[in-house]
Amino acid sequence: MSKYKIIMTGGGTAGHVTPNLALVPALREKGFEIKYIGSKNGIEKEIIKDAKIPYYEISSGKFRRYFDIKNFTDPFKVMKGIAEANKILKKEKPNIVFSKGGFVAVPVVIAAYLRKIPVVSHESDLTPGLANKLAAPFSSKLCVTFRESLKYIKDGKGVLTGTPIRKEILNGNSIEGKRICGFNDNKEILFIIGGSLGAKSINEEIRKNIDKLLENFNIIHICGKGNLAQNLNKRKGYVQFEYVKEELPHLLKAADYVISRAGANVIFELLALRKPTLLIPLSKKISRGDQILNANSFEKEGYSIVLDEDEMIENNGIILEKIKELREKKNYLIENMKNSEVSNGVNAIIEVIMTNIKK
Structure with a gap:
């Protein structure tokens, strides 16, 4: 019997998925049951299914900084994604959600916030991407890879952890x-x-x-x-x-x-x-x-x-x-x-997850 349950999310590129996989062995050691919410046809679907992690699909719109006709329809996909994620979270009742960013993560993070489920997000790049900017107000903590990133995160939510690196690499x-x-x-x-x-x-x-x-x-x-x-x-x-x-x-x-x-x-x-x-x-x-x-x-x-x-x-x-x-x-x-002081971020991120978990 698992002690805790975590829902992971993130997708769009392999960079939004492989760090999640780097955390999986350490999470299992801590007694977590792990499930994943991703998009219907993003790269994450294949990667997560290969890793034998149960996978839920939701609708996912894209947020663009430029004009596109889809900017008028995608907000409806996001709303649909929030409703779908809410239904999954209601059924699964996780103790925490971990988000690696990408557009599919935004509906999941918002749905978790509405259900009062704590969210730990992670940003790999030096400045937060648009998806993580949108998700930050709904996250309990936002882990970052670069020290310089902390200045971009409000409300004391930023935590310097480094990025999780897969053992096998x-x-x-x-x-x-x-x-x-x-x-x-x-x-x-x-x-x-x-x-x-x-x-x-x-x-x-x-x-x-x-x-x-x-x-x-x-x-x-x-x-x-x-x-x-x-x-x-x-x-x-x-x-x-x-x-x-x-x-x-x-x-x-x-x-x-x-x-x-x-x-x-x-x-x-x-x-x-x-x-x-x-x-x-x-x-x-x-x-x-x-x-x-x-x-x-x-x-x-x-x-x-x-x-x-x-x-x-x-x-x-x-x-x-x-x-x-x-x-x-x-x-x-x-x-x-x-001589670099930068180390694998797995343990630091696990510590943030354990500190913010909903018991």
Whole structure:
């Protein structure tokens, strides 16, 4: 018999789901029964069902900062989502709700507040996303990853916890990583990842410069669904995947350098693994700029170097210069990461959950 019950929520990208999974083993140790509320067709549905956690679906509207005709219909989806979440919470009677953000979380957090169920939310990025801004008034506490984030949170609700990191990501085997890729020489390995959906601009730059890069590196390229380049399938030293799951810890362990977007979850995993990284944050033209702030914070701490996406697109070959800089700064970056005080946020978040639980 479980001592407590927790409903987790969050979705839209893998970054709103995988930190939830990082908490699951510790929550089970504390005697929690765990259930999940997500959207009907978001990425979270597949990830949570794979993890064998009972999953409820609700309607989910999107909140946009720009004009879109759907802005007139989505509020009704949110209202419907609140009603659906309320029904689930009434039936399940959880002791607490944990929200990782994303648009699906907002109706769940509001419904929990209306039912007087405490909510602990978590924000990975340096500045809170729109969903977490909307959810903050209905949350008991909002856990944050960056110290700088505390100034954006009102009413003393902010708690610095760091971000939860999955245990399995830290337990890779480099020999297994090389075996998966078929690498059997001593070339350094460059690992490229553009987030769970891939990154078109990064993919194009890597492939444009593939001949030069293969002179110095073996390359592991996670390019996103539908983004494989068939013409490169036979290139020696170049291995591409649409998406990896079980293999990821081994591939990361084998990597000498990483090129990545700057979502908070991935950069803190790379910090924990002490991987010298070139961060290429999403351009402000297509995002709210949160990745740019994350990347700048990591550059300031001496954990990574940064390349502006627009500059990369406009300046042919600059990516090669930045990779050269990355190699030159390898030891400096690793030393700074070793000296970092940032640790896995799992225990700190569990403590916040236990303190705010409805007995």
